[in-house]
Amino acid sequence: MFTPKPIGFVRSPYTKTSEVPKGMGAKHDAEGTLEIAEEFELGLTDIEGFSHLFVIWAFDRSEGFELIGPTPMDHKEHGVFATRSPFRPNPIALTVVELVRRDKGTLHVRGVDMLDGTAILDIKPYLSSIPEEKLRRGWIAEAEAAKR
Amino acid sequence: MFTPKPIGFVRSPYTKTSEVPKGMGAKHDAEGTLEIAEEFELGLTDIEGFSHLFVIWAFDRSEGFELIGPTPMDHKEHGVFATRSPFRPNPIALTVVELVRRDKGTLHVRGVDMLDGTAILDIKPYLSSIPEEKLRRGWIAEAEAAKR
Numbered sequence: 001m002f003t004p005k006p007i008g009f010v011r012s013p014y015t016k017t018s019e020v021p022k023g024m025g026a027k028h029d030a031e032g033t034l035e036i037a038e039e040f041e042l043g044l045t046d047i048e049g050f051s052h053l054f055v056i057w058a059f060d061r062s063e064g065f066e067l068i069g070p071t072p073m074d075h076k077e078h079g080v081f082a083t084r085s086p087f088r089p090n091p092i093a094l095t096v097v098e099l100v101r102r103d104k105g106t107l108h109v110r111g112v113d114m115l116d117g118t119a120i121l122d123i124k125p126y127l128s129s130i131p132e133e134k135l136r137r138g139w140i141a142e143a144e145a146a147k148r
Numbered sequence: 149m150f151t152p153k154p155i156g157f158v159r160s161p162y163t164k165t166s167e168v169p170k171g172m173g174a175k176h177d178a179e180g181t182l183e184i185a186e187e188f189e190l191g192l193t194d195i196e197g198f199s200h201l202f203v204i205w206a207f208d209r210s211e212g213f214e215l216i217g218p219t220p221m222d223h224k225e226h227g228v229f230a231t232r233s234p235f236r237p238n239p240i241a242l243t244v245v246e247l248v249r250r251d252k253g254t255l256h257v258r259g260v261d262m263l264d265g266t267a268i269l270d271i272k273p274y275l276s277s278i279p280e281e282k283l284r285r286g287w288i289a290e291a292e293a294a295k296r
Contacts, residue, residue: 001206001267004149007229007237036229036295040237040257042215045227049286052278057202058149058242067191080195081271089155089188090269092204094242119149121238123229127285129277130200130244137275138197 004058006119007043008036008105012112017061017086020113023072031100032112034120041105044123048102052126055111058119059091073145080136096126154267155191156253157271160260165209165234168261171220179248180260182268189193189253192271196250200274201257206267207239222291230286244274 012032013022017046034055036044047053068077080088097109106141107123158216160180162168169175182203184192195201214235216225245257255271 001152001154001208002239004152004238004240006149040215040229043228044230045216045219045225045236046230046287047227049284049290050230051282051284054242056238056242060149067188068193075195077235079195080191081188082192082194082198084272089191090152090204091150092240092270093271094202094204099279120204122236122240124232124242125286125288126278126283127288129280129283132277134199135274135277136197136199138273139194140168140273140275142197 004121007040007122008034008120010057010112010114010116010118012114012116012118014114015069015116017115020115022044027111028111030112031108031110034107034109034123036105036107038105044102047107047123047125048099050099050125053097053099054124054126055095055097055120056122057093057095057114058121059086059088059093060119061115062086062091065089073140074146078139092121134141152269155188155270156182156268158205158260158262158264158266158268159183160264160266162263165263168263174233176259176261178260180258181257182255182257182271184253184255192250192253195247195255196245198273201245201247202272202274203243203268204246204270205241205262206269207234207241208267209263210234210239211261213237213279221288222294226287232239240269246282
């Protein structure tokens with residue numbers, strides 16, 4: 001196995017997890033930047049053509065993991081692999097952001113849900129979407145329906 | 149930083165990278181299984197309600213990285229963060245699969261593009277899609293248009 005290393009860090013308006021919108025109907029439209037280290041900047045070549053990016057980052061302020069636990073969405077217990085809980089066997093997070101603009105090694109993005117200073121592990125282009133009619137969202141759809 | 153550990157392994161029809169469909173118009177409909185280790189099986193609770201999953205896995209048979217390089221799609225050079233190249237600063241891969249059925253710790257899925265025996269790092273529910281009209285696919289859309 002490899003040893004993860006940051007390719008850069010997130011600048012975000014959030015400094016505490018309690019500030020990040022969570023649970024039912026949480027909106028993720030906060031703007032922030034992905035500050036990619038100069039040594040990796042060449043790897044951003046042509047990224048400005050993509051509207052959305054996958055950002056893979058480290059839950060670097062969560063400790064340990066819980067295989068099953070309650071969520072802020074419905075307060076019921078669900079398996080960790082059926083949630084976005086930060087307490088995972090590998091503390092790896094995934095966020096889709098909208099790329100607003102690139103300025104050398106700085107990507108201005110919308111939709112950050114990371115804490116300020118979070119280590120970025122990877123960025124990939126977001127390429128395709130599953131058509132709405134083919135998507136089933138399990139317990140999350142149920143939780144949403146129950147709140148209506 | 150954390151030390152990645154496999155939560156399970158992929159069973160796939162592919163044993164060599166040359167067998168995995170790549171480049172323009174590559175179809176990813178191969179079926180395979182995600183075999184989650186017994187110690188992590190509880191974490192799969194409620195996963196069967198989701199139609200699609202993100203699988204985060206390790207490029208465990210690629211060595212080193214290239215910040216810029218040619219792709220099988222258009223043979224032009226692009227930055228590694230604008231491609232799905234396996235030669236990344238952190239050898240982390242992301243695949244969206246369709247969940248066909250769960251059998252205890254075994255997830256039967258469609259859309260595998262991993263090699264047989266690949267280490268799985270994480271599984272997350274696929275929750276939402278970017279509407280087609282909001283998606284820009286950069287050099288990939290250009291490469292597709294050029295081939296028409």
